[in-house]
Amino acid sequence: MRTCLLPLCTIMFVMLFTSCQKEPLELTPLATLNIELVKKYSAEGIVSKSQVTDFEATVSIAYEDDTVVYDSRFVAVDSIADYYMYDYGRSNILYAAMGKPFRVLVDATIGDIAFHGESEIYILENEPLTASIDLGSTFNYVDLGLPSGLKWANCNLGASSPEKTGKYYAWGEVTEKQSYNWNTYSFYKDSALVKYTSTDGFTALESADDAATAILGSAWRMPTKEEFAELYNNCTKEYTSQNSVNGYRFIGPNGNNIFLPMAGGRDGEGLLSNGESGFYWVSTLYSDAPEYAWGFILEPASCYETSYYRMLGQTIRPVYVGN
Secondary structure (H helix, E strand, O other), X not given: OOOOOOOOOOOOEEEEEOOXXXXXXXXXXXXXXXEEEEOOOOOOOOOOOOOOOEXXXXXXXXXXXXXXXXXXXXXXXXXXXXXXXXXXOOOOOOOOOEOOOEXXXXXXXXXXXXXXXXXXXXXXXXXXXXXXXXXXXOOOEEEOOOOOOOEEEOOOOOOOOOOOOOOOEOOOOOOOOOOEOHHXXXXXXXXXXXXXXXXXXXXXXXXXXXXXXXXHOOOEEOOOHHHHHHHHHHXXXXXXXXXXXXXXXXXXXXXXXXXXXXXXEEEEOEEEOOOOOEEEEEEEEOOOOOOEEEEEEEEOOEEEEEEEEOOOEEEOOOEEOOO
């Protein structure tokens, strides 16, 4: 059996659905579903700083009583990466049941941002269907009713859901890397700090060095030390778990809440204390000892502000400052 691309006026990917032994779906052979997958980048919205030419994704065929999940790969087919086509060469053949209502779900991480797309309900009959899916970011903000009106992100930077760890960043760096030490730190050369020092006048990260701004756009940034204090002082804090992940729930004055996982941190090439502690950066430099920057720590007994060596890899929970 083989996949075949049907002639369509827009860019889409096509998957050939064949018989399968999975029960109780009673899958029908040679049923065809055409999927138009669109991801639009916007300068005002969630963006990636580099052009994305391909990405891995999870495609799910979701029925009322069962879901079939496949790992898939998509490739860009135009110069501005607005449309993607299923890569037949590397991906699995998918299956669907004839005459049974289902949705098509796509989950992907593009750049550092998690996206989700979901079709309307379809019933596959004798004629091919075209399921149009617009990928939207799962990343959003939550209004907790804080005095300043500041809104906090619902996920860590690079995470696809609140309980996921996301990516780890050294303070002032905007990409994840394999090893976290002074020799790999961008602002450390010849055994000395070269930016955010005791003499250059900086007390907080510039926008270009703020991972949240660099990845998400100007409407987002890392919180300051004072903004974490506002979160801490105005929210009810609850050590709990979400989907079996330990963390803290911060419940705002208006009843809305955010969950911060115990994501641990990176030192050298190792991952430390994942599931046991959470280490989060803020954008404020520890001016009295500039090899450190401020952050906050989550532990089962308490959470509080503290300082860390800037070269360590830690998670970031952005804040929203757009309109």
